[in-house]
Amino acid sequence: MSELYDQLTDRLRAAGDWLAPLGLRLLLAHEFFTAGMNKFRVGSEAPGWFVNQEFAFPFGMLSANLNWMMVTWTEIVAGLALALGLFTRFFAVTLLVVTTVAIAAVHWPADWDSLGQLWQGYSVSRVMEDGEFRGNFRIPFLFLAMLLPLAFMGGGKLSLDQLLLVFTQRSDLIHDRVQDALAFALAALLLALISVYLIPSWGLVLFVLGALLLLRAWMVRSAR
Template identity: 50%
Template sequence: MLTQALTRPFTALDRAGHWGADLPLRLFLAWEFFESGLEKFNGSNWFADLQGSFPFPFDLLPAGLNWQLSMWAELICPLLLLLGLGTRLASAVLMVVTVVAIAAVHWPSEWSSLADLGRGYAITDQGYGNFKLPLIYLVALLPLLLKGAGRLSLDHWLRRQH
């Protein structure tokens, strides 16, 4: 009786969550990555300055190609997230872009202890890196990669058509 009284108020939330729990994540991530892609589209390539910091295999590619790959991934994949189309693939691509960005831009250039590394867990760079926000993006992309889009998605609609 007590369990039922405690769970009854959450029944509507359970139904709503079943339909669209992923939607806030998809909207948030689509906005953040698309905004970054637009900055690249409207800006000039600054990847040449940090080409040596890119992880393998991106360190072997020309900076211009890396710029194009990053820009188009950050323009196309957010649209896919928004529609819930190819959600797992779009999430995986954006995770790769984010890991490369962490390695090339956000990771501290030098650290000798976990305490030093911990100082890089910040939004602003005070000389210790600033990997907090990209790490948040990775964590937010993970459920979309693992579970895909929910029912409010083209992925779900297309699965039902087969």
């Protein structure tokens, strides 16, 4: 019985390499491309609600109009790229940054006393308690969760990325994923990039963990 189960799950995993990333790509492509086109229709001048936002470093050093133009074209181009599965990891990481900065600037509560209170912001609408804004980061959090698999695993076999590997004679890069210190280091650093804007202490811990894993990977490679 267990052997039959293992055979079925192995086939599901093989099919998932083709189909699972495609669904994520198409849904995210629609959401970000539509958001970018809506901003494009507004024009090159940032609207008042956008101008009044305080963006995290280094975006806070740029003008509101430049930030508006950057996010507009990033969402449009990245949306198209995800639909095609072209440079999927690059654009997934780019959209992770865009989404995280948006959460920090717009959807994150200005202050909170506990994780339980912070979690009240996991809502679609603005949650008010004692006159305080408790956040509305539910939808962008779902976007983060959908982007992470694409950043880690790519666009899947139904993508232009896959064709590029074949046409550029780099099919040797198509292999089973290896779980090692370097892989976990990159994962920790990617998660740190998200966390540092929202809960800086968590981001710092993840950066340190990623650096230690990178050091371990270097030591293992040097010892060979």
